[in-house]
Amino acid sequence: MLGQIPFFKELDQEELNQLEKISIIKKYKKGEFLFMEGEDSKWLHLLLKGSLKLYKTTPKGKEIFMHQLNAMNFVAELGNFENIKFPASALFVTSGEVLKIDYEKFYKDFLSNPQISVSIIKSLSQKLKIASDVLHQELVLSSEAKVAKFLTDHQDLFNTLKHVKIASILNITPETLSRTLAKFRAQELVDLDQNNKIINISETKLKNFFDN
Structure with a gap:
């Protein structure tokens, strides 16, 4: 081996x-x-x-x-x-x-x-x-950029952890995470099921939040 x-x-x-x-x-x-x-x-x-x-x-x-x-x-x-x-x-x-x-x-x-x-x-x-x-x-990215980056880089971790834990990881409040996810869903950047697991995400558009 x-x-x-x-x-x-x-x-x-x-x-x-x-x-x-x-x-x-x-x-x-x-x-x-x-x-x-x-x-x-x-x-x-x-x-x-x-x-x-x-x-x-x-x-x-x-x-x-x-x-x-x-x-x-x-x-x-x-x-x-x-x-x-x-x-x-x-x-x-x-x-x-x-x-x-x-x-x-x-x-x-x-x-x-x-x-x-x-x-x-x-x-x-x-x-x-x-x-x-x-x-x-921690020093440069906005809250939206942090969430967008986490979604694109760590989809399996997003589907594993509770949102309060993800918010703690990103050093934002759970309310901010919830609002950001709602915004991304409204803009059809992310699609979540009833258990808040990722069905589909638009990686290219999400990267625009943090890859400039």
Whole structure:
């Protein structure tokens, strides 16, 4: 199985056997934490299946949504490389499966491999973009733009969470979210069923709210 993972496809059989010895696979249920903000980052996590919600928590207990991460991706690897505690919490929004690699041994035995190093750099670059997007959302986007972006980027999460939780993620009031959704429905930008699940959205038109 390890040889089928894009990050490790260039490893030879001996290297794959070595990687297997320092790795475990763990399955998770929806609603379980992969890790929580502030925990030690002993393991390097590679999400094999499922979807994770990454978020930070303010001192007053407010959640700040950062990203929804899908397979196949490393998770919060910056904590490993900087030898710091995990900077965010990772919660499964679906059932999932994770390859957990002993980071200390991985660092010693594998990061000198150019192919793996380049893959890690690309993954870190993606995480920097995520952080940039979070800052942009909080400092630049209007309430309507936040809702439009969430609808286009996280349809499955929208269909999973209650609206009061989505409003908290977007740092807007539930009333503002409700008014914005009503406006989008009136403009035929989004079609919701009786349970407020997405039937159809106009992604191109919604992107005009935040992609300028």
